Amino acid sequence: MNDVALSKNGARVLRGFYALVVIFLYAPILVLLVFSFNNAAIPAFPLSGFTLHWYGEFIRNTDLRAALGTSAEIAVLTSVGAVVLGVLSSLALARRVFRGKGAASALLLSPLVIPYVVFGISLLLLFHQLGVGRGTITVVVGHIVITLPYAILVLVPRIEQIDASLEEAAFDLGASRLRAFRSITLPLILPAVLSAFLIAFTTSFDEYAVASFLIGTSPTFPIYLYSALRFPSQLPQVIAVAVVVLVVSLTVVVAAEAGRRIAERRRGLVR
């Protein structure tokens, strides 16, 4: 069928343009990859030889490993918090009919639009006013706020897809609210819960702006990176870490998306 939206040549031009943009998007990442194996203290041409030295340096760097650990801890606590609050809000938004639902949903999603610099400062002032010391917990508190909307956006459409009569059947058979949730709703929304968890985890793990105002003495990975970027001598090993993190996060993202699609297809609920 000759298409109404695109001529053959049009499609060819757009395909070429798409390819150029993808090259533009991935070339810088490729540059990091190449220079992470380059045997020179400064990333510059000409390339001077292959080495795994920088990866070794990174593995031996205890500060860096500690920062990765701090970030992982914050990201796990954040995702658990965001998923719990997200499931509660999504059940209300997707299942209940109540006055002020539009307003409630707007309030719950409003952290999506706040500039992070402003939010970081606002929380800093709150904790200053309350006399709470800064540390990993204060970062977790902030990260839960900014990741909650993402959790809700992933969970609500999923809960809406589930037939409410399944839960009603459970009640008719004498199950409590909690029991019905645990044995009917939760298993059905599990793929979405996992995506919400992953989105919250990766967002928190990567978040610099809010964390920079709220962290105490032990830096997160992005904060460590940011300060390392100011010392050229550390650049090559930072590049090595960059490559590891980029490859891991790309793999997780692609695997999560593929896994979700397979899981949902197997249940025969989607497309």
Add this chain to the structure above:
Amino acid sequence: MRQRLLTPSLLGLPLAWLGVFFFAPIVIVAIYSFNVWSLFPGPHGFTFAGWRSVLHSHVYLHLFWKSVQMSLIVSVIIVVLAYPLAYYLALSGTKRKYILLLLLIAPFLTSYLLRVLAWKVILGDSGVINTFLFWTGLRSPDHPISQLLYSRFAVMLVLGYIWLPFVALPIFVTLETLDRRLLEAASDLGASRLRAFLRVTLPLSLPGVAAAFFFVFVPTLGEFVTPSLVGGASGYMYGNQIVDLFNTGFPDWETGSVLALFLIVVVGVLTVVFSRFLQPQQVTAE
């Protein structure tokens, strides 16, 4: 009955969390901006002085306009670039559209700082581009192209690079839900593809375009990380000014709070203006 009791118990905790850790802090910023609370002990009380000095200061307002211009240019350019990409993926009938979309979006889901780092490595005086030019003899090592890094250009390039994948998504969503029968009808009635595009597709996809613009313009307007890493003095943005008022050796929380609240008000107004174009599924790859 059961339902009525349950809704507050479901929403109570999330709304309380946001109340304490999101809305109350913004109120505190407002209180600081009127100097009712202050970083320094000593006499202070309600005053408009902070607001008056900011609104009369050429420095802050000028910086704000500069940031608006930079974000505006970046947002418009990448929306224009992303439109044909989304159009291709949504309407060309390619079977692999979701895979191609994921390929486009994947960089956005990786580390933000590391993507900035990549450009720092590429653009520096002794960076990849310049040393490549020296090495190939296209340029003498004494005269690197030094405007590449630490410039307004660098900030806009990196911001565009970072947000481009994200922008394609809302446009893709509206184009994908477009009823193709409308295009067939236009074609049957003798409209050329261009005419059908201008009269049908483009107007129907404008909500997605508006949403895409909004989702880039708002975060880049308050941006401070990219300008502080690749902007130098000429790429300094409004967000950097806010950070410096809070973090330097000479903090001025009152002025900083005025600037922060001003930004919240601007973003709030933009959100209300754009709200009819915003749909939840535009920011998730569902």
